[in-house]
Amino acid sequence: MVLVCVWVWAVTAAHSQQVSDMILYNGKIITVDDSSFTSRLGTIAQAMHVKDGKILHIGTNDQIRPMASSTTKVIDLKGRTVIPGIIDTHEHPYDWNPVTPAIIKKVLTDDIAVTRVMDGSPEENVKAFPGVLAEAVNKAKPGEWIYIIFTLGKNYEYSQSGNGGFGRMGLDPKVFNALDGQRIPKEMLDSAAPNNPIFLHDVFVPTELNQKGIDETIKVFPDPCTNRLVPEGNTKCLGSPANDPMRWTFSDVIMRDHYPQLVEIHRLGLEWWAGYGLTAYASNAYTPSNLRVYRDLDSKGQMPVRNMWTWNWHPEMFSDPFLLTDVATRVGEGSDYLWYGGGGPTFGLNCTAAKPLPSSKLAKDPSLQLPQRLQSCRFAPGSFAAKALYDFVKAGGRYINFHMSGDEDIDSIMNIIIKASQDAGMTEEQIRAKRHGFDHGVMFPRPDQIPTMKRYGFLASGDGYEIAQASPAVFDVFGETVADWVVPKKRLVEGGIYNSLEVDRPLSATDLTIISASLAPMINRKGWDGKVYASGQSVDRETALKIATTWGSYYLLREKQLGSLEPGKFADFAVLDRDYLTIPADDIKDIRVLMTVVGGKVVHLVPSVARETGMQPAGAQVTLGGPAAQW
DSSP: OHHHHHHHHHHHHHTOEEOSEEEEESSEEEOOOOOSSSSOOOOEESEEEEETTEEEEEEOHHHHGGGOOTTOEEEEOTTOEEEEOEEESSOOHHHHGGGOHHHHHHHOOTTTOEEEEEOSOHHHHHHHHHHHHHHHHHHSOTTOOEEEEEOOOTTSTTOOOOTTSOTTTTSSTTOOOTTSSSSSOHHHHHHHOTTSOEEEEESSSOEEEOHHHHHHHHHHOOOTTTOTTSTTOOTTSOOOGGGOHHHHIIIIIITTTOHHHHHHHHHHHHHHHHTTTEEEEEEEEOSHHHHHHHHHHHHTTOOSSEEEEEEOSOGGGGGSHHHHHHHHTOTTOBOSSEEEOOBOSOOOOOOOSOOOOTTSHHHHOGGGOHHHHHTOOTTOTTOHHHHHHHHHHHTTOOBOSOBOOBHHHHHHHHHHHHHHHHHTTOOHHHHHHHOOEEBOOTBOOOGGGHHHHHHHTOEEEEEHHHHHHTHHHHHHHHOHHHHTTSSOHHHHHHTTOOEEEEOOSOGGGSSOOHIIIIIHHHHHOBOTTSOBOOGGGOOOHHHHHHHHTHHHHHHTTOTTTSSSOOTTSBOOEEEESSOTTTSOGGGGGGOOEEEEEETTEEEEEOHHHHHHHTOOOBSHHHHTTOGGGGO
């Protein structure tokens, strides 16, 4: 155990560089110190002085360079662009780190779990799987876990569905879910590995386990409201993602006796995300280990990026008034790197007022099975979810950071929040101060929902990748009018609604970046098929940058500390390889992040800039051989 802890400390020390006093000059520093609902970005400076993790001064070269002392690290940016760190307001590194091939190959040795990665097309993976499984079974000791990851392509091109269940949805015949329970049946797994638990996981959501794997999960989570694999089922449970084995099987079951390695997997994973220019994000804490690991990293000063975590565990537990009050009133508590931002009882579904077109593939192909899902309204009056949300908000809770897909659930949720707040005696100003919000924006808001959102201060986190992923299917199913509801950034900006960026995808298993997957689609509105959808909802590059930075800080309740480069705020920023403001719009997706700094600590640094500055390359994308290792 001592040797393991020393190893983890040594790796940690090699992957970050704290610089207490730093001056960067000769650059194009886009401060984004204008947070208004316009395209104005505010001050563009040449130089910046950082000390003890915060920004001290912004200005010209002549103003800032004389401030250097003999111990100041002085960096010539050579004209490069600097932006505030990207803020992703709905992301799940804790889900994606265990499916990042480079990280798993680095940390997870075969004596812990026999791990294999299948990175072909779905068809290729299904054909190759029996041979891969046989080799893994032959390698594994009796009782040892076999863990097989299925990637979805370097450009995520084999992903079948998006957050609203739309995605490619039958429009792309080469894409199918290899883990559908039919192509690789459970009986095959049971027969091939009678002595080993098996966990198959694609890099997004689908999973499969054999019976021994199911039995092992039940030992750890015997409650049917936590584990939907318990034979009794979970018919009396609300259906929170807490009961989804994709959330906890790896971290809380497979790794339960390998905690130091689990911590290192997640530390490296956060470093990997820093390589995209990410400096802060929001996410539900889906598992008990999520809180334990992050709190341990935070207490040791080893969190590479900042995380506002939110509650998403058993909503049934809210029947206890003490717990309900505790969860509802902790908003804002925590440290500079890990703090609580709210939560709630559960997420929304695909409930929509839109009607499918008779000519759509949805209407013609019953196998797509979406009509029933489109009628699923979780927060309908009288439902368990509606009552649980009412009680949570009335107790003072902030409803935030939840998956939402359909516009009708948004109607219901807004009505519940307003009624519960008023019944609690809150004024409209107090309701706005809570900053309740809805994530993804797959099919909302409609134009008529904007006034209510504005009046009560509701926020909109928007999954920019859904513009690419869902737009073709939504257009096919509902037509042009409803395609205009897919992550409608222009409508939100014109309505004065604080809205932010999210990806909610396992980028670390692809060659995509936050800029290419989420920021660029807000500007070009291109679907996966290359066509432009709802062009009237596109925003200019300046507004897209605000969405990705300063407005996200408002969602995180940290606008006084994060989101822009101003004296007194944390030194969280990214250095880019080209001029974001002047390159052709079609080239924005190709921008590379050369350096990421969080609180004055260099957490990502590519080799070319490391050589220029006399520093060491840093960050998991570099040290583990990701694309950035070649830059």
